[in-house]
Amino acid sequence: MIDITCKNCGKNLDVNSRFCSSCGNQISxxxxxxxxxxxxxxxxxxxxMIIFLITSVFTQEKxxxxxYSEITFEFIFILIVLLFSLSNYKEIIQLYRIxxxxxxQYTLAFLIPxxxxxxxSFFIDLVENLSDSLISTNMYADxxxxxxxxxxxxxxxxxxxxIFEELAFRGYLYNLLKKISSEKTTIIATAFIFxxxxxxxxxxxxxxxxxxxxxxxxxxxxxxxxxxxxxxxHNLIVLLIDFYDYxxxx
Amino acid sequence: MENLIEPKxxxxxxxxxxxxxxxxxxxxHCGFPENGTKEQxxxxxxxxxxxxxxxxxxxDKIKSARNTLFILAGIVAIFGLLAYSTxxxxxxxxxxFLLSLIYLTLAFWSEKKPMMALLIGLLxxxxxxxxxxxxxxxTLIKGVIxxxxxxxxxxxxxxxxxxxxx
Numbered sequence: 001m002i003d004i005t006c007k008n009c010g011k012n013l014d015v016n017s018r019f020c021s022s023c024g025n026q027i028s029x030x031x032x033x034x035x036x037x038x039x040x041x042x043x044x045x046x047x048x049m050i051i052f053l054i055t056s057v058f059t060q061e062k063x064x065x066x067x068y069s070e071i072t073f074e075f076i077f078i079l080i081v082l083l084f085s086l087s088n089y090k091e092i093i094q095l096y097r098i099x100x101x102x103x104x105q106y107t108l109a110f111l112i113p114x115x116x117x118x119x120x121s122f123f124i125d126l127v128e129n130l131s132d133s134l135i136s137t138n139m140y141a142d143x144x145x146x147x148x149x150x151x152x153x154x155x156x157x158x159x160x161x162x163i164f165e166e167l168a169f170r171g172y173l174y175n176l177l178k179k180i181s182s183e184k185t186t187i188i189a190t191a192f193i194f195x196x197x198x199x200x201x202x203x204x205x206x207x208x209x210x211x212x213x214x215x216x217x218x219x220x221x222x223x224x225x226x227x228x229x230x231x232x233x234h235n236l237i238v239l240l241i242d243f244y245d246y247x248x249x250x
Numbered sequence: 251m252e253n254l255i256e257p258k259x260x261x262x263x264x265x266x267x268x269x270x271x272x273x274x275x276x277x278x279h280c281g282f283p284e285n286g287t288k289e290q291x292x293x294x295x296x297x298x299x300x301x302x303x304x305x306x307x308x309x310d311k312i313k314s315a316r317n318t319l320f321i322l323a324g325i326v327a328i329f330g331l332l333a334y335s336t337x338x339x340x341x342x343x344x345x346x347f348l349l350s351l352i353y354l355t356l357a358f359w360s361e362k363k364p365m366m367a368l369l370i371g372l373l374x375x376x377x378x379x380x381x382x383x384x385x386x387x388x389t390l391i392k393g394v395i396x397x398x399x400x401x402x403x404x405x406x407x408x409x410x411x412x413x414x415x416x
Binding site for chain 2: 189
């Protein structure tokens with residue numbers, strides 16, 4: 001099977017060749033350079049995300065979390081994700097193909113978020129009861145003062161993260177990690193990094209397993225749709241629980 | 251009956267893998283100039299020695315990065331105990347122990363998957379700096395030399411791991 005060409009002498013080579021049989025040029029050296037470039041891209045993507053998150057927390061604290069600052073920072077986040085994804089759009093676009101009629105998988109995609117969201121709520125309650133120093137983790141509370149608070153929270157908590165976090169982590173980041181490691185390692189690494197950017201370290205306990213599920217669906221069905229459905233329903237249920245809790249406390 | 255004589259298969263005298271054809275000068279698996287000149291063979295062994303040294307150097311850097319993860323695990327655990335003795339907050343202790351456990355897991359995992367384990371370790375360390383800075387911005391400057399050293403060791407480990415097979 002002839003699949004690659006030596007860049008030095010132009011000889012056609014077997015796909016498994018590590019050296020050119022005619023001039024001795026090392027073929028695999030390019031993949032080493034490619035690996036380093038991929039690692040640099042991953043680090044840059046993460047550093048940009050972290051800088052963005054710190055800036056957004058600092059600025060929004062100063063602006064007292066107005067709806068305008070919320071929209072501005074959400075817009076910047078979307079822009080960052082789209083700009084990074086643009087460099088990998090050919091591979092990412094393939095992930096938006098609607099999956100075939102897979103009734104079991106669709107059923108699972110609707111059922112899993114019920115288990116995950118109630119587990120998350122249970123863990124958060126448990127952690128909140130452990131200490132008084134924890135800042136309130138009620139997601140709805142940040143939006144409660146706005147007019148049409150539930151609708152705004154619905155867009156910012158359930159809809160946008162499901163679309164753009166999936167694109168960022170199961171799309172762009174997953175594709176990069178896949179280039180330098182196995183699928184299994186990629187799922188673990190994506191889930192871990194996804195959990196890390198959600199900041200409070202304790203959230204790793206519940207976001208990491210959730211990320212593993214999302215990563216598994218991405219790997220198995222090569223689509224972002226299942227991930228987006230699971231992520232959307234999960235966030236929506238957590239929001240509704242928080243909305244209920246907030247009103248009970250009020 | 252026609253007697254077919256199968257052409258003799260050539261094997262590389264260096265790596266013992268099959269050579270694709272008798273016309274091939276170099277082995278396409280290890281690059282050894284099986285049918286090359288004396289100079290080419292000498293050059294091959296010279297490059298092999300350089301590569302071996304580079305691999306030893308890469309392994310040293312990975313080892314240093316792994317030790318950095320072990321040290322981080324220890325520091326975070328000790329810091330958690332100190333913070334607990336001051337504030338009596340079980341949550342702070344829990345978070346520090348969880349972090350310590352993650353660094354420890356990554357350090358052990360780096361024996362099998364050095365590149366990925368060290369990469370995650372670096373990202374975790376960056377996140378720790380970022381989260382601490384949110385609560386106390388001055389911590390960004392505090393111990394900046396140590397932070398650069400830790401990032402440097404982990405970074406060198408990652409890129410060294412990428413040059414050898416993960």
